[in-house]
Amino acid sequence: MDMLNVLKNESVREAFSWATSKTATNPQKGHYCSSRDILDARLEHLRKEILLSGTNEDTSYLLHAILSEICGNSFDHNLGQWHDIPGCLLTSEKLDNYFVITVADRGQGVLKTLQRVFPEITTHDEALKAAFLRHISGRAPERRGNGLKFVRKTLLEDGIDLVFTSGSARYCIFGITEEWSKAETSVPGCIAIVSFPLT
């Protein structure tokens, strides 16, 4: 599934609409994770959904780990800094041949988070590249900054696709190909779309 088709999916559009609207709207209860406890329960439920879709156990555990890292960032880096609604939205959609999972938040976004510690980073593109490629963290001097590097490495190894948007920057993995580009719609926080083929 190419990027244009991923972005057209209903669950993805719902997440984009919620994360980018100027005024806060109440998210759908079944998809909204207001706390880590709710997130953990939803991730476990989602892993079972993925297994039921015919995906093997290893991939379901890997997806659980990857989504934990992405969603964990929403909480770790935005604590006390939310624009309005805390937490993240976690939606999923099973299509004919694909499973699509979307994580969205109304947080500070990658650039603002990293700029607090690394003022030399000035653009969304630089910030996204730093987040995925360098071992740096917006919560220095804590020992952090591994999560998205692990996500990138694992997705590239295991053939799982990703579209990650923050601000005006977008990072995509399709198969083993990576692409850094400008997003059509700016996202104040972060939106990550993880998709994989059903066998």
Place this chain on the structure above:
Amino acid sequence: MIIEMKKFGSVLNSRPAGHEALLAISPHLTEKKDGEELAIDFKGVDVLTPSFADEFITPLVMEHNKNELRLTNTQKNITVRKTLAFLAEEWDKKVVME
């Protein structure tokens, strides 16, 4: 001394949880005799993430000599295997993983 990771849960996936787990186990580590081996057993763990492991495993790796520490049952679960291999690239010592 053996730490059974499954006693902290089958899903080990956040920094706060890793930090809490280390705080909880720390008093017991004082019972370990000088030179006694510390084995960290991952049997029964379904999900391990770098966030949790960096808060729990990395400090234990830093505090122990390489011949005092052993990570066991690390190869069965894919997230345990990948997370430990990923973090080991940053550890300043080689740790036995089996």
